[in-house]
Amino acid sequence: MADVAAAPPRAQRNRSIGWGDAGPFLALAALVLIGFLINPDFLSANNIANVVTRSAFIGIIAIGATFVISSGGLDLSVGSMAAFITGVMILFMNWVTPSVGTAAIPLGMAVALVTGIACGLLNGTIVTVGRIEPFIATLGTMGIFRALITYMTDGGTVAIDRSLRDAYRPVYFGDVLGVPIPILVSLAVALVAAYVLYRTRYGRRCVAVGANEDVARYSGISVTRVRTMAFVIQGACVAIAAICYVPRLGAATPTTGLLWELQVITAVVIGGTALRGGRGRIWGTVAGAVILEFIANLMVLSDFVSEYLVAAVQGVIIIIAMLIQRMSKS
Amino acid sequence: MLRNILLATSITMAVLAAGPASAAEKKTIAVSIPAADHGWTAGVVYHANAAAKEINKAFPDIEVIVKTSPSASAQVSAIEDLSATRKLDALVILPHSSEELTTPVKTIKEKGSFITVVDRGLNDPSIQDLYVAGDNIAVGFNTAKFLVEKMGGKGNLVVLRGIPTVIDDERIKGFKDGIAGSGLKVLDIQYANWNSDEAFKLMQDYLAKYPQIDAVWANDDDMLLGVLEAIKQSGRKEIKFALGGNGMKEIIQKVMAGDSVTPVETPYPPSMIKTAIYLTAAHFAGHAPVRGSFKLDAPLITKANAAEYYFPDSPF
Numbered sequence: 001m002a003d004v005a006a007a008p009p010r011a012q013r014n015r016s017i018g019w020g021d022a023g024p025f026l027a028l029a030a031l032v033l034i035g036f037l038i039n040p041d042f043l044s045a046n047n048i049a050n051v052v053t054r055s056a057f058i059g060i061i062a063i064g065a066t067f068v069i070s071s072g073g074l075d076l077s078v079g080s081m082a083a084f085i086t087g088v089m090i091l092f093m094n095w096v097t098p099s100v101g102t103a104a105i106p107l108g109m110a111v112a113l114v115t116g117i118a119c120g121l122l123n124g125t126i127v128t129v130g131r132i133e134p135f136i137a138t139l140g141t142m143g144i145f146r147a148l149i150t151y152m153t154d155g156g157t158v159a160i161d162r163s164l165r166d167a168y169r170p171v172y173f174g175d176v177l178g179v180p181i182p183i184l185v186s187l188a189v190a191l192v193a194a195y196v197l198y199r200t201r202y203g204r205r206c207v208a209v210g211a212n213e214d215v216a217r218y219s220g221i222s223v224t225r226v227r228t229m230a231f232v233i234q235g236a237c238v239a240i241a242a243i244c245y246v247p248r249l250g251a252a253t254p255t256t257g258l259l260w261e262l263q264v265i266t267a268v269v270i271g272g273t274a275l276r277g278g279r280g281r282i283w284g285t286v287a288g289a290v291i292l293e294f295i296a297n298l299m300v301l302s303d304f305v306s307e308y309l310v311a312a313v314q315g316v317i318i319i320i321a322m323l324i325q326r327m328s329k330s
Numbered sequence: 331m332l333r334n335i336l337l338a339t340s341i342t343m344a345v346l347a348a349g350p351a352s353a354a355e356k357k358t359i360a361v362s363i364p365a366a367d368h369g370w371t372a373g374v375v376y377h378a379n380a381a382a383k384e385i386n387k388a389f390p391d392i393e394v395i396v397k398t399s400p401s402a403s404a405q406v407s408a409i410e411d412l413s414a415t416r417k418l419d420a421l422v423i424l425p426h427s428s429e430e431l432t433t434p435v436k437t438i439k440e441k442g443s444f445i446t447v448v449d450r451g452l453n454d455p456s457i458q459d460l461y462v463a464g465d466n467i468a469v470g471f472n473t474a475k476f477l478v479e480k481m482g483g484k485g486n487l488v489v490l491r492g493i494p495t496v497i498d499d500e501r502i503k504g505f506k507d508g509i510a511g512s513g514l515k516v517l518d519i520q521y522a523n524w525n526s527d528e529a530f531k532l533m534q535d536y537l538a539k540y541p542q543i544d545a546v547w548a549n550d551d552d553m554l555l556g557v558l559e560a561i562k563q564s565g566r567k568e569i570k571f572a573l574g575g576n577g578m579k580e581i582i583q584k585v586m587a588g589d590s591v592t593p594v595e596t597p598y599p600p601s602m603i604k605t606a607i608y609l610t611a612a613h614f615a616g617h618a619p620v621r622g623s624f625k626l627d628a629p630l631i632t633k634a635n636a637a638e639y640y641f642p643d644s645p646f
Binding site for chain 2: 039041042044046047050054150153154155156157159173248249251253254255256258296297300301307308310
């Protein structure tokens, strides 16, 4: 985590090394401890594996969002985009299956990736070239993607071809040496993202643009290119998440990915990335996504509160997690 | 030249004048429904369009117009626009919400339209001439009775709720009444918002929390799909029944195939909109008295009668 030192500006960098970065992990540890005290089953290998696997979707998308947010942007369209990519991928696979058989799966993955990158490029171009606030631009595309998936499914469900189901299932349900594949995928995405954000020129520029757009521009950084690229990375991450998501239920519906954008933003912010830009934390984001899923899991495993109050308790825990982080920083 | 223009104008005027006069003999039935945003509403849209097509073909004197709206306020605008641009002889409406639609529908009633309300009632029942609905209490009650009987009156259940609404409350109430007095025990009951993804997660958590679950009731088929995936993944074998409700075609297929975990289904059929449109058309075409309330039963769908509830072309 210490390699974040590569990120300017200097003053912020000094403050953020060390304890500050430990915040989300302290919150996670506290949550695991509370979870164990409430219900010892919480720490069973099976439960942990399920929950961490489930957090992979939000985690992978949130890694992309770390780039967008730390560069000073925001993407509200990710949930709808995930549903849209899922729909395109399933329709494409069902279309080519009769002629290519199970080769439809890798082809479908490629199509998903291309679609995701195209969606990200669209968002990025509207924001940078069109000079529209990211909040508004992606609010617009959020509606567009959601409407397209509703249109493609006739408001109902498009399910993946039966002959592909068993072949594709392992991408979500399978494991390598006991580690579920979605966890491996999100670790790989996080490693690459951490390298790009902390070690490359692009990563430093991304954070610099978020910290102060004018200063970045005067120092010769193409703000347009950096910002657009952040949205493209976001689109690719949404596509990777969609690829892992499709085999879980094998279908796309108009409710797929509903409100994911809020969970993604929450995970990124819990992870220590500044919502106004200028600071990005990849591993913190991953911890944030796991924290969110743990909270939901704990609420079901405990019997303390009425079903009507679950959402309220989740909200309180998120706020406490942020406070733990704030205090560990000062 | 001038004469020709005058002639053409007067002919046009005559046609225009005659147009509305002959159209007045044609009865207009407007159908206002929520836009398809999940399985059940997609089914409603499908059946409404099918009914409109059939009636327009069968009865040349009746025109059925279907309008979908994504929200309550959009629905209010839609029915205002419809009634402003033409005379509506009847309005068939499946309201987004009771409170918001009551006054606008009343305004249309006062203009002399025949009002058919479907599924969710308005706050003032005196507005409606005809009311067509399913029986949500029976959806829960009949499923509960089936479980009580098949499980010999004992066992552990987990229940998944939908979104906090009247529909969900009624189903849960019917279910609780149905198992009352038996040895069936509801271990847990939580919301999964009629969403298969959330149901998948919730079922995984239930499976982690309880070592012995004998049956699951998901209250809706979208959620049931998630439940079935979670059970399959866990490899747990003790779950004897996993039931849903609503009549999704994938689940009806399971019933037809004699699936042992999902052997029955309870309908809350989206085709009720079709029933309502046909009854309204009968009011004009058949001179039959149709005023009143029409409650569709929620009988158990079994292998024997499943074909009656199976619509292969419907998106739901």
